[in-house]
Amino acid sequence: MRHLAFVTCISLLATPLLAGSAIAMSDADNACIDQLRVVGGPDGASGKVLSSEFSEAGTLVMLEDGGGTVWRCIAYKDGAIGELSVVEAADDGGGAMSGPGAAKPTTDTQRVRFDTGSTGAEISASLTPGSSTRYVLGAKDGQFLYVRVAPKSGSLGYLIQNPDGSALLDFMTPDKEYRGQLWQSGDHVIEVVNNGSTDAGYNVIFGIE
Template sequence: MKTLPLALMALCLGHAVRAEDPLVQPVIDGCIDRLLASGAATQPGGEVIDTMYSEAGTMVFLKDGNGRIWQCFGYRDGTVESLELADADAAEGAFARAAEKAAFAPERISFAPGTSGAALSGALEPGGAKQFVLGARAGQVLDLRLDPKGGDMYYILRNPDSSILLAGTDAAVPFNGQLPQSGDINLEVVNSQSTAQDFELVVTIE
């Protein structure tokens, strides 16, 4: 991954995008190389705003250190077909997609040093859902307790390979079980109420 001198970094936008990274990253690197070679990026810094992957090729939107937005089209081998300044509509669309992806990106649950658990709180809109990810090893025991504040909620647990570990389960039923796989466990919390509500989540791994 290219990091210098432009220090462009790809956004982490959820599980589906991470699955594409090996295919998208060569395009990002190729686009950064092309931008640097053009001499147009005169200031350090920048970021990847959005990527649009397809089998035909990938469109990458870059923001350079001058604040200008570039759109670049390339292929999985790193070959770049085009690089040009994005017009206002294309740039606006890239920022809008990035914001939408970020809103649906899972929140990573981390434990403080020396601890084996964490307590979190959140809020969900009517019918809304939120996803969390938690790294663990096969054989460890996960204890999960979800406490909605005012109504019905349920949750779903998925293994690192996306298979179902626990199907939709009422929040009143805690989970305590041994994990069959190593990697990121995905937890989805769903508000089944027609009103917004807060929740608390306590997770422990032994």
């Protein structure tokens, strides 16, 4: 059976993913499990699906690997993965999160500030596999936001959230820049995610007018 290690764990969940079946596996679940096995090291070879929430924009799948690390995954109808990032890292002392030189996936937050008189900023950074950085920009309803992610290496994507936590832009690949008018005032979050298996370097450009 496909993904046996994960299916076995799912059968132990108190609430089945789909009514009437404790081991129901969607295409999105399988796609996320496949990607976790690529980037998760030894711990990613087993685990359980904690939840799976379908929407037209993409299915949000929460996973826990064999080492206890919780992952957030967004999968699309065609089986493509939009995001795979760590929500809560765990070190089991002997798996993917340990060993010389092993880097734990992280999610960092950084506030973006523009120089006096400037309407934009550019930041250079890098991310380890599964990691992300949340860039916070204060902006007002009616202003226009511009975002461009320029990868130097690796596999990246980004998404944008409104101040109330709703999605302004679902997960997007860096070949497409964003330019649009805002409809809320407050802190907007642009999260850049490394959804590949190697380190990823990039420049990210922000503008608000």
